[in-house]
Amino acid sequence: MAKVAQPRSQVAVPARDAVALPERAAEHASASNCRASSRRWLPTVGLLAWIAVAAVAGCSTEPAPRDTHNTISDSGDISSFFYELLLWLDVVIGVAVVAVWAWALVRFKRAAGDDTLPVQNHGDAKMEMIWTAIPTVIVIAITVPMLVGVFRLAKRPDQNQQIIEIDVTGKQWWWEFQYKGGSANGLHTANEVHVQANTAVVMNMTSSDVIHAWWVPRLTGKRDATPGRSYPLYFTAREPGIYDGQCAELCGASHALMGTKLFVHPPAKEVEVEYAGKKVTLDSYETWVKGQLAPAAAPTGPELERGAKLFKDKTCPTCHLVKGLEGAESASPSMTTGPNLTHVGSRMTIGANTLPNTPDNVAKWILDPQAIKPGAKMTKIAMSPDEAKAIAAFLTSLK
Numbered sequence: 320m321a322k323v324a325q326p327r328s329q330v331a332v333p334a335r336d337a338v339a340l341p342e343r344a345a346e347h348a349s350a351s352n353c354r355a356s357s358r359r360w361l362p363t364v365g366l367l368a369w370i371a372v373a374a375v376a377g378c379s380t381e382p383a384p385r386d387t388h389n390t391i392s393d394s395g396d397i398s399s400f401f402y403e404l405l406l407w408l409d410v411v412i413g414v415a416v417v418a419v420w421a422w423a424l425v426r427f428k429r430a431a432g433d434d435t436l437p438v439q440n441h442g443d444a445k446m447e448m449i450w451t452a453i454p455t456v457i458v459i460a461i462t463v464p465m466l467v468g469v470f471r472l473a474k475r476p477d478q479n480q481q482i483i484e485i486d487v488t489g490k491q492w493w494w495e496f497q498y499k500g501g502s503a504n505g506l507h508t509a510n511e512v513h514v515q516a517n518t519a520v521v522m523n524m525t526s527s528d529v530i531h532a533w534w535v536p537r538l539t540g541k542r543d544a545t546p547g548r549s550y551p552l553y554f555t556a557r558e559p560g561i562y563d564g565q566c567a568e569l570c571g572a573s574h575a576l577m578g579t580k581l582f583v584h585p586p587a588k589e590v591e592v593e594y595a596g597k598k599v600t601l602d603s604y605e606t607w608v609k610g611q612l613a614p615a616a617a618p619t620g621p622e623l624e625r626g627a628k629l630f631k632d633k634t635c636p637t638c639h640l641v642k643g644l645e646g647a648e649s650a651s652p653s654m655t656t657g658p659n660l661t662h663v664g665s666r667m668t669i670g671a672n673t674l675p676n677t678p679d680n681v682a683k684w685i686l687d688p689q690a691i692k693p694g695a696k697m698t699k700i701a702m703s704p705d706e707a708k709a710i711a712a713f714l715t716s717l718k
């Protein structure tokens with residue numbers, strides 16, 4: 320007959336605690352060969368070293384393009400402050416807990432041969448009070464400033480000062496910006512949003528399809544763009560510059576290719592800023608506004624004229640507006656209506672921060688938008704590469 324395996328609990332091995340203590344101590348002494356124990360620690364030390372290397376591998380003193388730490392606005396500073404507050408509180412608590420634990424390990428180590436139970440302090444009122452009071456103080460230390468911060472972030476800027484107000488609409492997979500009031504009233508652009516340094520900005524976020532979230536990490540926190548609702552985002556950006564952003568709410572096939580760019584213009588004279596290691600000149604905000612409000616430049620020369628004609632012949636104006644180009648001034652609003660192209664040549668990128676705005680890239684995009692952005696809501700219209708090149712030349716001339 321086959322031998323039936325016995326459950327482990329029934330195997331007659333003396334339970335560890337039943338081994339007499341002196342015996343155990345002797346067993347321990349013989350095993351604690353110094354070299355063996357250092358070899359035992361080797362994998363742990365190696366693993367910790369690797370984690371340490373991995374943890375610092377991404378470190379840099381330069382602010383990264385999508386850095387949440389080197390914030391450039393008043394509301395960004397509030398979120399940054401809480402990040403730092405929580406980080407340092409956690410470091411202090413973590414170090415304190417590990418230190419007490421390590422001290423207790425050494426201080427209360429059971430001596431060889433000591434078989435007595437330590438003093439039990441279950442229900443010790445003093446200790447219970449201490450470890451209720453400390454977390455309460457910590458929670459209050461976080462909650463009170465946090466509430467102040469939440470109310471400050473939600474405070475609409477004073478109406479008496481200059482305000483730039485922009486209706487922001489998230490669409491699969493790009494952003495539409497419509498300026499309201501002030502010198503930019505009626506301005507309508509896409510993907511790249513422009514504001515003025517040291518000027519309060521009010522953004523009203525919504526969506527025309529699914530939930531998106533507008534997020535420029537160096538500016539401030541994320542704000543949901545939800546269909547049928549409008550959520551405000553308030554900020555005053557400090558430093559002129561160009562800042563990258565990303566849709567932060569999974570919104571379908573090309574969610575990862577739904578970027579945005581924030582341009583913070585100087586209020587008066589143009590300035591030079593650094594972007595991606597290159598020097599870029601930023602006009603004053605009012606100069607930018609004036610340029611964008613003007614109708615598109617009329618095509619000059621046969622090649623651009625051919626491009627403009629092809630743009631209309633290939634039915635692009637059903638979805639795209641080019642103010643000033645006859646026959647392309649009113650795209651019918653629908654779910655697939657595309658970005659305003661009146662000044663598309665002045666954008667740094669196309670396809671919502673997906674490709675640099677060069678004639679070659681625009682031609683590639685026109686020939687096959689879905690090859691660049693899976694699921695893109697732009698119809699793939701049959702044409703020859705030469706025709707796409709002519710349209711691209713015309714579009715990139717629209718500064």
Ligand code: HEC
Nearest residue numbers: 491492493633635638655656657658669670671696697698
């Ligand atoms: C059915 C509507 C539709 C038609 C027709 C259409 N497009 Fe588009 N187009 C879009 C949408 C939507 C986008 C935004 C896609 C994205 O970024 O996800 C877009 C984006 C673009 C962009 C990039 C703009 C930017 O700022 O990122 C260019 C350039 C463009 N289209 C050119 C054309 C040309 C040229 C034609 C005609 C050959 C055309 N489109 C036809 C809907 C359309």
Ligand SMILES: [Cu+2]
Nearest residue numbers: 531566570577
């Ligand atoms: Cu999105």
